Amino acid sequence: MKRLDFLPALVALTGSFLLGGLLLAALGVNPCQAYEAMVAGSLGSLKGLAQTLSKSIPLVLVGLGTIVAFQARIFNIGAEGQMLVGALAGTALGLALPALPGPILLPMVLAAGVTAGALWAGLAGSLKARFGVNEILSTVMLNQVALQLMNFLLSGPMLDPAEIAAGTRIPQSAALPAQIWLPRLIPRTTLHAGLLLLPLLAGAVYFLLRRTTLGFELRAVGLSPLAARYAGIGVENRLVLAMVVSGALAGLAGIVEVTGLHHRSLEGMTGGAGFAGIVAALLGRLDPRWLLPAGTLFAALLVGADKMQRTMQVPASLAIALQGLILCLLVSAEAWERRRRGV
Amino acid sequence: MFESFLFSTIHLATPYLYASMGETLGQRSGVLNLGLEGTMLMGALAAFLTVVRTGSLGLGLLAALAAGLAMAFLLIVVSVVFKGEQGISGIGLYLFGLGLAGVLYRLTSGGARTVDGFPALELRWLGPVLSGHNLLTYLAFALVPLTALLLDRTRFGLHVKAVGQNPQAADALGISVTRTRALAVAIAGMLGGLAGASLSIANLNLFQEDMIAGRGFIAVALVYFGRWNPWGVLGGVLLFASVSSLQLWIQMARLSIPSELALMLPYLLTIAVMAFTPRRRSEPAALGVAFER
Numbered sequence: 001m002k003r004l005d006f007l008p009a010l011v012a013l014t015g016s017f018l019l020g021g022l023l024l025a026a027l028g029v030n031p032c033q034a035y036e037a038m039v040a041g042s043l044g045s046l047k048g049l050a051q052t053l054s055k056s057i058p059l060v061l062v063g064l065g066t067i068v069a070f071q072a073r074i075f076n077i078g079a080e081g082q083m084l085v086g087a088l089a090g091t092a093l094g095l096a097l098p099a100l101p102g103p104i105l106l107p108m109v110l111a112a113g114v115t116a117g118a119l120w121a122g123l124a125g126s127l128k129a130r131f132g133v134n135e136i137l138s139t140v141m142l143n144q145v146a147l148q149l150m151n152f153l154l155s156g157p158m159l160d161p162a163e164i165a166a167g168t169r170i171p172q173s174a175a176l177p178a179q180i181w182l183p184r185l186i187p188r189t190t191l192h193a194g195l196l197l198l199p200l201l202a203g204a205v206y207f208l209l210r211r212t213t214l215g216f217e218l219r220a221v222g223l224s225p226l227a228a229r230y231a232g233i234g235v236e237n238r239l240v241l242a243m244v245v246s247g248a249l250a251g252l253a254g255i256v257e258v259t260g261l262h263h264r265s266l267e268g269m270t271g272g273a274g275f276a277g278i279v280a281a282l283l284g285r286l287d288p289r290w291l292l293p294a295g296t297l298f299a300a301l302l303v304g305a306d307k308m309q310r311t312m313q314v315p316a317s318l319a320i321a322l323q324g325l326i327l328c329l330l331v332s333a334e335a336w337e338r339r340r341r342g343v
Numbered sequence: 344m345f346e347s348f349l350f351s352t353i354h355l356a357t358p359y360l361y362a363s364m365g366e367t368l369g370q371r372s373g374v375l376n377l378g379l380e381g382t383m384l385m386g387a388l389a390a391f392l393t394v395v396r397t398g399s400l401g402l403g404l405l406a407a408l409a410a411g412l413a414m415a416f417l418l419i420v421v422s423v424v425f426k427g428e429q430g431i432s433g434i435g436l437y438l439f440g441l442g443l444a445g446v447l448y449r450l451t452s453g454g455a456r457t458v459d460g461f462p463a464l465e466l467r468w469l470g471p472v473l474s475g476h477n478l479l480t481y482l483a484f485a486l487v488p489l490t491a492l493l494l495d496r497t498r499f500g501l502h503v504k505a506v507g508q509n510p511q512a513a514d515a516l517g518i519s520v521t522r523t524r525a526l527a528v529a530i531a532g533m534l535g536g537l538a539g540a541s542l543s544i545a546n547l548n549l550f551q552e553d554m555i556a557g558r559g560f561i562a563v564a565l566v567y568f569g570r571w572n573p574w575g576v577l578g579g580v581l582l583f584a585s586v587s588s589l590q591l592w593i594q595m596a597r598l599s600i601p602s603e604l605a606l607m608l609p610y611l612l613t614i615a616v617m618a619f620t621p622r623r624r625s626e627p628a629a630l631g632v633a634f635e636r
Binding site for chain 1: 435449
């Protein structure tokens with residue numbers, strides 16, 4: 001990886017924060033104070049730092065899935081939906097078997113989440129491979145379907161009996177049995193053991209893409225499907241596989257949020273990680289090693305934006321707008337750099 | 344019963360028509376705008392806030408056009424001038440619009456929730472199905488022949504198709520690929536803004552941050568379904584709107600189907616329709632491909 005490769009990422013970050021600052025100033029908010037509140041809220045205290053690291057867990061998991069798919073140049077935009085079905089499937093299994101001991105139940109619950117996410121994404125992958133359906137559009141549609149599925153399950157079949165008894169009917173499931181809650185790494189903070197998965201899985205994805213035949217084939221399909229086909233690689237098959245792996249990681253992100261943080265399924269449980277993880281992966285140039293810092297940075301952005309909303313009354317949506325700007329500037333800077341180098 | 348089904352089909356088709364006619368034009372020029380969803384939300388917000396402030400529906404429409412144009416400008420810079428990857432920049436535009444609309448709404452709306460939008464026009468002589476829609480709905484349907492005329496009968500339309508099909512050849516003939524694409528995307532952006540306004544100041548008369556609810560992405564899918572032909576896209580819009588209308592009917596008839604499952608129908612239909620649309624044949628050859636001289 002060459003040094004210059006990071007120029008676009010730096011340009012995108014600096015540029016979008018500058019533009020975001022201009023926007024805030026135009027709206028009569030002091031941008032320095034707003035950004036200061038973001039940094040202080042996300043990195044300025046042990047609690048904030050723990051929250052940031054905790055938030056980075058789903059971002060990095062989604063980002064790893066994004067890397068696998070995008071390396072094969074199949075654009076999985078459906079991580080939100082895959083997270084949701086993963087979380088719901090795992091929650092359903094955990095609630096169905098509350099008597100099992102944790103060491104048996106937890107792996108089953110995680111596997112259910114992984115499988116659901118993999119199938120949800122695999123559907124979009126097969127539609128692409130078999131029928132040529134644009135995967136960006138199909139995954140976006142499947143996000144909406146997953147959202148409705150969640151609304152249906154959480155307000156009906158999976159609704160917490162306690163909510164029915166109390167008559168409040170807040171759409172959420174019952175709490176998972178405590179033996180499958182992931183342990184907290186720092187007491188009285190939100191940071192849970194899911195964090196330990198990140199270096200392991202980042203290493204695994206790096207190894208998969210760089211050191212295995214399958215990874216080579218995926219990247220070959222991404223660089224030139226035609227050349228890959230001449231080399232005897234089953235392109236359709238690999239596209240589906242890339243989506244399945246990508247969805248599996250997103251499904252894992254969903255169920256890890258549930259077992260580690262929320263301890264139940266509820267509305268808004270993805271916390272926007274399905275999109276932010278994609279942006280983080282792109283900012284890290286689709287390299288698992290750089291995803292870890294990029295994911296932490298985006299986690300700080302999201303956590304900081306929430307804090308800023310509370311202390312400065314600046315809407316946390318600013319973080320979403322900044323992500324959009326980062327993407328726009330990133331692809332511009334990348335294209336510009338590519339042409340400058342004459343590649 | 345059946346009349347009310349047809350009536351609401353026409354009503355529901357409105358935002359999709361604006362958005363997908365614009366997207367048809369943009370894609371024929373070779374630019375895929377996946378950020379339409381964000382453009383629509385910004386258009387909806389601009390129109391809504393303007394009507395809240397001034398009470399003028401005309402100014403509301405102008406504001407929606409301006410918001411759509413501003414979003415198009417961003418896309419032009421990223422996708423046409425810098426030639427960035429269109430699939431990604433579209434998602435960037437979507438997130439930007441989503442976030443920006445959220446910030447602007449919360450900081451400037453002052454808590455306004457609803458507006459008096461375009462009234463229903465009583466045109467009795469048109470019969471019960473065609474009468475009683477608002478002005479923006481009638482304009483939306485007029486847009487279909489206009490888009491077809493623009494593409495097939497004007498010099499600009501010819502240029503749009505040329506740069507979408509074979510930009511190198513068009514360039515060699517002295518047609519500016521960048522300028523043609525920029526103009527097509529600008530018009531598409533303004534129509535995307537109107538699509539949002541048709542929701543916030545005509546059909547729904549309110550603003551919510553999640554009000555577009557995937558309609559922008561669906562409009563992009565409908566362009567594929569309609570094979571880049573305005574009349575084909577109209578067919579797709581009507582089919583889609585009729586399924587949405589059916590879903591409303593299911594809810595009102597209190598059938599035992601849960602409303603959430605009925606709400607999935609349009610999205611599942613879109614996926615199915617994309618799967619059964621014959622591949623490639625009429626896709627603009629340079630769609631999504633940046634032009635390098």
